Amino acid sequence: MAEVKLLGTWPSPFYYRVVWVLKLKGIAYEFIEEDLNNKGPLLLQHNPVHKKIPVLIHSGKSICESMIILEYIQEIWPQNSLLPADPYDRAIARFWIKFAEDKVNPLAFAGFYGEEQKKAIRDSLEMLETTEEHALRDKTFFGGDKIDLVDIAFGQLSQWLQMVEDVTNVKLLDASKFPRLQRWINNFKQVPIIKENLPDYQEMFAYFKALRVMLLSSK
Amino acid sequence: MADEDVVLLDFWPSPFGMRVRIALAEKEIKYEYKEEDLRNKSDLLLKMNPIHKKIPVLIHNGKPVCESLVQVQYIDEIWPHKSPLLPTDPYQRAIARFWGDFVDKKIYDLGRKIWSTKGEEQEAAKKEFIECLKLLEGELGNKAYFGGENLGYVDVVLVPFYSWFYAYEKCGNFSIETECPKLIAWAKRCMEKDSVSKSLPDQDKIYDYVLHLKKVFGIE
Numbered sequence: 001m002a003e004v005k006l007l008g009t010w011p012s013p014f015y016y017r018v019v020w021v022l023k024l025k026g027i028a029y030e031f032i033e034e035d036l037n038n039k040g041p042l043l044l045q046h047n048p049v050h051k052k053i054p055v056l057i058h059s060g061k062s063i064c065e066s067m068i069i070l071e072y073i074q075e076i077w078p079q080n081s082l083l084p085a086d087p088y089d090r091a092i093a094r095f096w097i098k099f100a101e102d103k104v105n106p107l108a109f110a111g112f113y114g115e116e117q118k119k120a121i122r123d124s125l126e127m128l129e130t131t132e133e134h135a136l137r138d139k140t141f142f143g144g145d146k147i148d149l150v151d152i153a154f155g156q157l158s159q160w161l162q163m164v165e166d167v168t169n170v171k172l173l174d175a176s177k178f179p180r181l182q183r184w185i186n187n188f189k190q191v192p193i194i195k196e197n198l199p200d201y202q203e204m205f206a207y208f209k210a211l212r213v214m215l216l217s218s219k
Numbered sequence: 220m221a222d223e224d225v226v227l228l229d230f231w232p233s234p235f236g237m238r239v240r241i242a243l244a245e246k247e248i249k250y251e252y253k254e255e256d257l258r259n260k261s262d263l264l265l266k267m268n269p270i271h272k273k274i275p276v277l278i279h280n281g282k283p284v285c286e287s288l289v290q291v292q293y294i295d296e297i298w299p300h301k302s303p304l305l306p307t308d309p310y311q312r313a314i315a316r317f318w319g320d321f322v323d324k325k326i327y328d329l330g331r332k333i334w335s336t337k338g339e340e341q342e343a344a345k346k347e348f349i350e351c352l353k354l355l356e357g358e359l360g361n362k363a364y365f366g367g368e369n370l371g372y373v374d375v376v377l378v379p380f381y382s383w384f385y386a387y388e389k390c391g392n393f394s395i396e397t398e399c400p401k402l403i404a405w406a407k408r409c410m411e412k413d414s415v416s417k418s419l420p421d422q423d424k425i426y427d428y429v430l431h432l433k434k435v436f437g438i439e
Contacts, residue, residue, distance in 0.1 A: 021244065040276050049321065049354060057309075061310055062269045063310070063313045063317070064317055065316075065317055068313055068317055069313075071312075071313070071316065072310070072312070072313040075309040076309050076311065085297040087293060088279075088282060088284070088293070088296050090293075090296070091284045091289050091292070091293040092284075094286070094287050094288075094289045095284070095285055098272070098286050098288070098289065121343055130270055131226075134270060135271070155272055198403060
């Protein structure tokens with residue numbers, strides 16, 4: 001019986017966060033795919049409050065909420081540390097992780113149109129500006145020379161954002177306006193573990209394109 | 220240890236600010252409390268929290284920490300010798316963080332809907348609010364505090380909302396104690412501690428503040 005199990009769903013970026021960190025730390029795990037239209041007993045048992053993925057099950061104990069899972073993994077398996085050692089630097093990292101949690105949600109953008117979309121565009125641009133100017137600044141990665149949990153938290157900007165831009169035909173991250181973020185996306189996607197563990201672009205595009213058509217036709 | 224310079228930019232009715240007051244009091248840390256006028260934010264606030272321009276802001280030796288859950292964890296890590304708030308076991312820490320996150324996601328917004336809406340929207344908010352409190356009662360179980368025998372992270376994150384319960388009850392015309400007696404018993408137990416009772420404003424004052432907000436926003 002595997003000691004570490006991960007309940008997840010392709011192509012959820014929250015599930016991928018946990019995959020990246022487990023692999024960055026070299027932790028073996030069993031992946032259990034959840035059908036979110038038909039939630040299984042394992043999910044309902046291990047995340048009764050939110051009934052959402054990802055859920056990490058470690059020696060039978062369940063941990064929910066992706067960033068909480070990542071702090072847990074970081075504490076249990078401290079090798080290849082993904083958080084600063086200094087408490088103040090750690091507080092700054094957690095501030096940006098919360099910012100990413102609250103503000104970065106490209107998949108939600110795929111469902112907007114009309115006035116809702118206009119507002120979402122303004123909010124997205126504001127988020128990207130703040131991220132470029134204040135969070136990333138001139139660093140290679142949010143974590144400095146190598147990626148850390150802040151990069152993982154912003155991971156959705158790497159592939160999911162572009163996919164949503166292509167599905168909605170709205171350009172949000174213009175490389176000329178956000179050169180540092182564009183460089184970060186290129187660097188992030190080249191990190192070996194990340195490169196090997198990204199959802200297939202075409203498959204994801206087709207899936208969300210169909211989802212958007214369905215959403216808009218039901219409105 | 221050299222004198223620590225600790226400043227808290229805050230606003231008296233803010234449950235988020237109260238969390239930090241309680242944490243600092245539990246750790247017996249002396250600090251300077253600065254009341255902000257949110258309609259006329261100080262240069263210091265705008266400089267120390269340029270991203271959100273919100274309180275509370277904890278300034279430690281001149282360096283700002285923002286976001287109340289981040290601040291409480293920071294306080295716990297910087298001053299670990301007294302009143303530890305998060306458990307030492309990583310799994311228990313994950314559980315505490317989960318419930319802290321749950322409170323953050325649900326309680327403030329539902330409470331706001333209770334005092335600022337009417338009719339079906341208010342009824343739906345009341346119902347969900349009580350459901351959330353019942354889930355929290357389940358997590359509390361038979362323990363004196365969420366932290367066990369002493370105040371812990373979840374206690375610090377949740378108890379500030381107790382100062383707002385009277386306002387919610389008056390505006391929503393319901394009794395939280397009737398629905399969730401265990402949670403009210405827990406809150407009263409927390410209020411027996413100086414660190415909590417001195418950090419929470421009087422519930423009548425909060426109710427007056429809510430009435431004032433309703434007037435300002437033109438809510439009946």
